[in-house]
């Protein structure tokens with residue numbers, strides 16, 4: 001049985017439209033014998049209705065019809081039923097008509113009178129071509145759908161990249177800002193300390209001078225000097241207060257949590273630059289007495305440098321363990337390493353090998369570590385990377 005490719009049992013339907021009853025009956029007989037399901041009509045209008053209701057695979061259309069000319073009928077069928085293929089039946093000696101039909105969407109033309117074998121062979125050919133073309137059309141539809149989805153994903157991806165980049169930018173600015181604040185705090189603390197010492201001496205000597213004179217003018221001048229000294233002192237105090245982010249509040253802090261929180265702040269950069277972070281927390285260490293915000297600054301500054309030194313896909317490893325009453329943290333990166341001649345200077349304020357470096361990251365970090373009776377040093381550095389080692393006394 002002749003069936004439509006892809007479906008198991010359904011016969012191929014053919015609508016035959018011809019005003020010659022003999023041709024209709026004969027063609028219908030031939031087609032039935034060869035396994036087709038023929039439908040016949042002698043009017044184009046009825047034919048169009050038939051096509052609309054049964055959606056046949058093929059139409060055999062006579063070119064010369066009384067109720068509509070063949071070309072118009074062909075155009076209507078092709079424009080309304082794109083899956084129905086049309087074979088034109090034309091009289092002998094009308095090759096021009098045949099060419100015109102093909103131009104207007106007919107798949108084949110058959111010259112009347114035709115013989116059985118010729119008819120069936122040509123119809124089978126048209127069916128083969130139809131199957132291939134429909135399959136192609138389906139593939140094209142799928143391709144268009146895929147292209148549409150890819151385009152959609154592309155836009156979604158671009159949106160996500162943009163959002164991530166913005167988040168990264170914000171995080172970077174916040175971190176850079178916090179490093180600057182910390183640096184400013186320590187700078188002013190240092191300067192204040194340096195100024196307050198000589199200021200104390202001035203105040204002391206003026207008071208001594210006051211005890212050795214009874215001259216009213218002298219006493220008045222000395223009182224004025226002392227007042228100015230107090231003014232300078234209060235200016236310095238205000239400067240100190242404003243540059244400190246918050247007052248130092250120490251508590252017993254869990255260093256693993258402090259490190260986690262510092263890493264968290266870098267997570268956009270870590271993700272985008274595909275940095276592998278290894279947290280090698282060997283134990284839950286004893287707490288450390290410190291201000292957690294300040295302690296986090298130590299790791300923030302270290303991670304900033306590590307990220308600067310590493311390219312995409314680098315590795316940042318943080319190891320924590322406890323030994324002889326000290327909590328030890330090793331921060332290792334797979335970056336460029338520190339040049340031998342730079343090594344002795346890296347903890348000096350303002351020493352930087354970067355174009356836009358402040359040179360305050362490491363000195364501030366080391367100062368904070370020392371403030372809590374800890375230490376910070378480079379354990380090793382080579383072209384394979386750098387390891388910083390920090391030690392803090394554990395709270396007992």
Ligand SMILES: Nc1ncnc2c1ncn2[C@@H]1O[C@H](COP(=O)(O)OP(=O)(O)O)[C@@H](O)[C@H]1O
Nearest residue numbers: 305306309337346352353357358359360361362
């Ligand atoms: N992990 C590291 N890998 C390579 N070089 C580093 C690393 N950490 C610090 N350095 C070097 O030490 C210098 C000082 O660091 P830092 O005080 O943080 O200042 P900055 O980062 O502003 O340059 C850096 O410019 C860099 O040359």
Ligand SMILES: [Mg+2]
Nearest residue numbers: 304305361362
């Ligand atoms: Mg730095």
